Amino acid sequence: xxxxxxxxxxxxxxPDLTVECLISDxxxxxxxxxxxxxxxxVLVGHDEGERxxxxxxxxxxxxxxxxxxxxxxTAGVGPYDGGMTPPDRPSDEELQQAASLLxxxxxxxxxxxxRLGDPGQLVVDVAEDRTYFDVVAFEDAVEATLGxxxxxxxxxxxxxxxxxxxxxxxxxx
Amino acid sequence: MTPGDRRAAAASELKAARAALQLIVLLVxxxxxxxxxxxxxxxxxxxLWIVAGSRLKNHGRVLxxxxxxxxxxxxxxxxxxxxYSTPDKVDMGVLWRASRQNAGPLxxxxxxxxxxxxxxx
Numbered sequence: 001x002x003x004x005x006x007x008x009x010x011x012x013x014x015p016d017l018t019v020e021c022l023i024s025d026x027x028x029x030x031x032x033x034x035x036x037x038x039x040x041x042v043l044v045g046h047d048e049g050e051r052x053x054x055x056x057x058x059x060x061x062x063x064x065x066x067x068x069x070x071x072x073x074t075a076g077v078g079p080y081d082g083g084m085t086p087p088d089r090p091s092d093e094e095l096q097q098a099a100s101l102l103x104x105x106x107x108x109x110x111x112x113x114x115r116l117g118d119p120g121q122l123v124v125d126v127a128e129d130r131t132y133f134d135v136v137a138f139e140d141a142v143e144a145t146l147g148x149x150x151x152x153x154x155x156x157x158x159x160x161x162x163x164x165x166x167x168x169x170x171x172x173x
Numbered sequence: 174m175t176p177g178d179r180r181a182a183a184a185s186e187l188k189a190a191r192a193a194l195q196l197i198v199l200l201v202x203x204x205x206x207x208x209x210x211x212x213x214x215x216x217x218x219x220x221l222w223i224v225a226g227s228r229l230k231n232h233g234r235v236l237x238x239x240x241x242x243x244x245x246x247x248x249x250x251x252x253x254x255x256x257y258s259t260p261d262k263v264d265m266g267v268l269w270r271a272s273r274q275n276a277g278p279l280x281x282x283x284x285x286x287x288x289x290x291x292x293x294x
Binding site for chain 2: 009012020022063121126129130131132133135136137139140151153154155156157158159160
């Protein structure tokens with residue numbers, strides 16, 4: 001389940017708090033049930049980890065104009081957290097539950113030995129002939145399939161902080 | 174903004190991305206040993222990927238095309254990782270391989286996109 005409906009660019013928010021979104025460019029692009037109309041309340045998020053509620057004030061096909069709400073609770077997604085929690089990062093539990101699928105997708109991109117990293121992160125070994133483009137392609141594939149996007153950290157980084165294998169077993173510790 | 178204005182702005186973004194990618198290719202030509210020996214060189218390479226990815230992202234924004242699944246989406250995704258990661262979460266060996274394997278073909282794609290925009294004008 002996607003953590004928000006559409007992506008928005010915070011640089012493009014107008015003085016009237018209106019922003020233009022593309023349905024095709026968001027986590028619900030492939031969801032035929034997502035058909036926002038004027039007046040609907042939607043959740044929009046962006047790359048810097050913020051998620052906001054807004055009201056649809058216009059639509060032309062793929063283009064949707066949303067007026068953002070500021071402050072207060074973000075309905076349906078828990079208490080407002082000041083926009084500091086990345087909306088699309090998975091919990092340890094979600095990563096463990098998807099272990100088999102993650103392993104399969106990782107293998108297709110030359111990635112192996114999946115481990116939990118810092119919250120929302122997966123630590124992986126990257127095959128010698130693979131690059132960051134494969135890492136990003138894996139993240140894209142996970143997001144398209146599961147609706148959330150882990151931050152994938154190659155194990156050769158200075159401090160990947162692996163905590164334990166992603167095996168499908170409980171990660172409670 | 175008229176369609177012509179959009180094309181001009183998009184071409185400007187692509188040319189800036191091309192300039193960054195050309196510098197990445199030059200750094201790769203200087204070899205892995207030079208890269209490994211110099212922290213400044215490693216940081217410079219990461220910075221150039223952020224510049225290239227940012228400009229490619231802006232190019233899509235100007236033309237109002239989707240970020241995901243587009244021709245430059247992997248470079249933009251790499252930009253996102255580098256821009257939002259802390260330095261100790263970046264694997265410089267994997268970044269070097271991206272520079273060696275991906276920068277050249279991406280540069281060619283960017284050149285083709287610049288030519289396509291010019292042909293539309």
